[in-house]
Amino acid sequence: MTLLRNAWLIPAIPAASFAVILLFGKRLPRQGSEVGILSLLVSWLLATGCAIQWIRLPVDHESHLREPVERGFTWFHNGMVQIGAGIHIDGLTVMMLFVVTFISLLVHIYSSAYMKDDRRFTHFYAALSLFTASMLLLVVADNLLLLLVGWELVGLCSFMLIGHWWEEKDNSNAALKAFFTTRTGDAGFMIGIIILFFAADTFNIAAINHAALEGHIGHTMLLVGAITLFMGPIGKSAQFPLHTWLPDAMAGPTPVSALIHAATMVVAGVYVVARCYGVFWAAFNIGDGGINLIAIIGGITILIAAMLAFVQDDIKKVLAYSTVSQLGYMIMGLGVGAWTGAIFHLFTHAFFKANLFLGAGSVSHSGSHHSFDMKKDMGGLKKHMPTTYRTFLIGSIALAGLPPLAGFWSKDEILNAAGKNGFTVFMWVGLIGAVMTAAYMTRCVYLTFFGEYRGHGHPHESPPAITGPLVVLSFFSIVAGFLAVGQRFGGWTLNEAIEHAHVPEYGFNVTAATMGTVAGLVGILLAGAYYFRNLGPRGLTDRSGLARGGYQLLANRYYLDHLYTGVIVGGIKGPLARAAYWFNQNVLDGVVHGAAAGARGAAAFTYDVIDQKVVDGLVNGAGVSAEEGGGWLRTIQTGRVQQYAAVLFAATAMFAIALIVWA
Amino acid sequence: MMLNYFLLLGALLFCMGVYGVLARRNGVLVLMAVELILNSVNINLIAFGAFNHTVAGQVFALFVIAIAAAEVGVGLAIVLLIYRNRRSIDVTEIDLMKG
Numbered sequence: 001m002t003l004l005r006n007a008w009l010i011p012a013i014p015a016a017s018f019a020v021i022l023l024f025g026k027r028l029p030r031q032g033s034e035v036g037i038l039s040l041l042v043s044w045l046l047a048t049g050c051a052i053q054w055i056r057l058p059v060d061h062e063s064h065l066r067e068p069v070e071r072g073f074t075w076f077h078n079g080m081v082q083i084g085a086g087i088h089i090d091g092l093t094v095m096m097l098f099v100v101t102f103i104s105l106l107v108h109i110y111s112s113a114y115m116k117d118d119r120r121f122t123h124f125y126a127a128l129s130l131f132t133a134s135m136l137l138l139v140v141a142d143n144l145l146l147l148l149v150g151w152e153l154v155g156l157c158s159f160m161l162i163g164h165w166w167e168e169k170d171n172s173n174a175a176l177k178a179f180f181t182t183r184t185g186d187a188g189f190m191i192g193i194i195i196l197f198f199a200a201d202t203f204n205i206a207a208i209n210h211a212a213l214e215g216h217i218g219h220t221m222l223l224v225g226a227i228t229l230f231m232g233p234i235g236k237s238a239q240f241p242l243h244t245w246l247p248d249a250m251a252g253p254t255p256v257s258a259l260i261h262a263a264t265m266v267v268a269g270v271y272v273v274a275r276c277y278g279v280f281w282a283a284f285n286i287g288d289g290g291i292n293l294i295a296i297i298g299g300i301t302i303l304i305a306a307m308l309a310f311v312q313d314d315i316k317k318v319l320a321y322s323t324v325s326q327l328g329y330m331i332m333g334l335g336v337g338a339w340t341g342a343i344f345h346l347f348t349h350a351f352f353k354a355n356l357f358l359g360a361g362s363v364s365h366s367g368s369h370h371s372f373d374m375k376k377d378m379g380g381l382k383k384h385m386p387t388t389y390r391t392f393l394i395g396s397i398a399l400a401g402l403p404p405l406a407g408f409w410s411k412d413e414i415l416n417a418a419g420k421n422g423f424t425v426f427m428w429v430g431l432i433g434a435v436m437t438a439a440y441m442t443r444c445v446y447l448t449f450f451g452e453y454r455g456h457g458h459p460h461e462s463p464p465a466i467t468g469p470l471v472v473l474s475f476f477s478i479v480a481g482f483l484a485v486g487q488r489f490g491g492w493t494l495n496e497a498i499e500h501a502h503v504p505e506y507g508f509n510v511t512a513a514t515m516g517t518v519a520g521l522v523g524i525l526l527a528g529a530y531y532f533r534n535l536g537p538r539g540l541t542d543r544s545g546l547a548r549g550g551y552q553l554l555a556n557r558y559y560l561d562h563l564y565t566g567v568i569v570g571g572i573k574g575p576l577a578r579a580a581y582w583f584n585q586n587v588l589d590g591v592v593h594g595a596a597a598g599a600r601g602a603a604a605f606t607y608d609v610i611d612q613k614v615v616d617g618l619v620n621g622a623g624v625s626a627e628e629g630g631g632w633l634r635t636i637q638t639g640r641v642q643q644y645a646a647v648l649f650a651a652t653a654m655f656a657i658a659l660i661v662w663a
Numbered sequence: 664m665m666l667n668y669f670l671l672l673g674a675l676l677f678c679m680g681v682y683g684v685l686a687r688r689n690g691v692l693v694l695m696a697v698e699l700i701l702n703s704v705n706i707n708l709i710a711f712g713a714f715n716h717t718v719a720g721q722v723f724a725l726f727v728i729a730i731a732a733a734e735v736g737v738g739l740a741i742v743l744l745i746y747r748n749r750r751s752i753d754v755t756e757i758d759l760m761k762g
Contacts, residue, residue, distance in 0.1 A: 639758030642693075646685050 003049040004069040011136035018129040025122035036125040037108045044101040054094045088142030091493035096139040104132040106469035107259040113465035131157035143203035144193045162252035174251035181245035185235020192229025209278030209497035226283030233269025240301040250316040254361030263350040270330040278497040289422030298332025299429040306436035311554040315360045333414035336423040340490040341413030348406035352398035355473035359392035362462040369457035374447040377455035384459035387467045391474035398477040400438035401520045409481030416512035431519045438523025446531040669710035676703035690742040690752040701731045
């Protein structure tokens with residue numbers, strides 16, 4: 001209990017590390033990286049301790065729940081409303097704490113080699129620490145307001161880290177795009193928080209879930225609140241139609257892509273949906289098996305992102321679209337009632353996707369001379385970089401969902417629950433997605449590691465600081481899935497809202513597992529036949545207009561970017577700018593000029609009338625009246641003592657008479 | 664008890680004192696007239712005290728005597744200094760405070 005009660009230390013330590021690195025980092029022998037690595041090591045040990053303590057907590061026999069650990073204080077008062085800040089530690093939180101600290105620790109170690117001699121090495125580490133602290137804050141928060149603080153801070157860190165090499169215009173553009181696109185969703189997110197606050201009269205997440213599930217909130221209100229709240233995850237977790245920022249975010253350094261844009265920050269949206277699941281469950285009637293917004297968004301995202309992954313030549317962009325697609329799996333899982341499956345997929349995905357990203361970073365660091373272009377600068381790296389190759393292969397198989405690796409277990413849980421809860425369409429979407437995932441990863445592995453080396457560098461294996469994390473992550477990519485055996489993971493993460501909502505839990509299902517595995521194998525075999533055996537149609541885009549059109553559509557990313565920047569932003573920007581100019585010239589300037597003229601008139605009036613006449617008149621009048629009054633009164637002052645005495649006695653006598661007469 | 668006699672005596676002394684203060688020009692005599700006023704008050708206090716069978720009147724009278732002694736000490740010192748400066752103690756001539 002001690003560690004669980006003091007879980008606030010886990011975000012506090014990286015926060016302190018951020019301050020130390022920023023202030024003293026440059027003077028330290030390793031330029032701040034040692035502080036970052038050490039603080040994350042401590043945080044990770046604490047998180048691991050928390051996980052162990054959580055698992056050992058006694059389980060209630062009736063509800064199968066562990067009592068969540070809650071601590072907090074009043075943050076501020078506003079009228080009668082008390083806004084609290086505190087931690088809420090349950091299985092979901094502990095799982096997130098472990099994943100975030102673990103991946104962050106490995107990324108910190110990896111970066112010490114990958115970012116060596118970078119011009120802003122110290123700032124990079126400071127930002128990494130701040131990011132980790134904010135993400136952990138987001139995870140431990142017990143109310144939506146504190147969660148929002150963490151949510152915005154991770155967005156800020158994401159912006160800083162994507163634009164780490166801001167001297168190149170593309171990078172700073174990508175940073176801005178990521179920031180603005182997620183902000184679009186955040187606007188809705190904030191409105192959702194406000195609606196839920198007024199609906200449930202509290203920011204506390206557990207209380208909001210409870211109110212939603214008990215039916216204390218009107219359904220229309222709840223639906224509007226849930227839809228607006230869901231806009232946040234759409235932006236943050238890169239769901240259709242706001243997914244366009246994530247591939248561009250690959251402009252940042254690769255460790256950042258692994259930590260922020262694969263394993264942790266982008267799953268914040270999934271986390272929020274899972275955390276506020278009572279709200280979504282009740283608002284969208286997920287239990288009834290109806291088609292709902294979350295499942296639709298997730299399903300669309302799986303397919304469109306997987307298709308885009310086929311036409312990318314940049315290895316990181318393949319992985320980025322793969323991440324979008326896998327996030328779609330998680331969101332769809334939540335939409336079809338596969339709560340445990342979705343967060344289990346979050347858990348396993350963090351390991352193998354970080355593994356793949358760091359592997360891609362290793363390839364570019366030591367194999368392709370800092371290029372990420374698979375077609376131009378890679379190929380045949382298998383024999384030059386054996387460790388990177390093996391770990392990348394393990395990550396790819398885990399992602400493709402072949403047993404017994406991690407992705408198999410989690411993807412299977414989602415597909416199984418989708419089928420059993422009556423979301424058959426979405427189960428098929430998931431299966432098609434699984435085929436495509438396996439196929440594009442085969443293409444990616446082939447282009448990177450097989451064939452002839454097409455680059456111009458001298459490929460060699462990366463240093464141990466890079467391969468070490470890869471080996472650790474690939475180990476976890478193999479074993480993380482076994483936590484699902486016997487529903488252990490589901491038991492650990494079960495929380496009150498899920499229990500209250502009666503979200504169904506399913507065990508391992510052979511049919512779903514077989515279908516998932518077959519889908520993965522089909523994808524691998526199709527892509528393998530095409531690339532390794534040279535089978536299948538070639539030059540299709542030259543011969544068929546339809547294929548060419550399809551390729552164009554994909555190569556232009558469904559024209560969504562054109563829609564956003566060209567049509568929407570451009571359409572708004574021009575008229576808006578003109579309107580703003582007109583408004584500025586006529587209204588604002590008019591107001592300013594009017595205000596100035598008015599102020600001058602008022603000032604003149606004040607000087608001439610009020611100051612000169614009234615105020616001076618009063619002052620002078622007081623002086624004159626005092627002078628004249630004094631001139632008259634001085635005649636009384638004769639200086640003759642006896643006259644004074646006479647007056648004194650006369651007055652006394654008069655008072656005495658008055659006393660006698662009236663008393 | 665014949666209270667009225669004492670009160671009449673007090674009133675007589677008071678009037679004599681007031682006349683002295685207002686009419687005499689000699690500073691020392693003005694001070695003496697003030698003493699007459701104070702002592703008329705003392706007579707009244709003691710008379711009322713005896714009439715009401717309390718000692719409060721006598722206590723007050725004792726205080727008044729003590730204060731009067733102090734007052735006359737200060738007053739005579741002022742008169743003495745005025746005499747030294749002006750070779751006169753005529754109070755009508757002392758009008759430096761004339762406005």
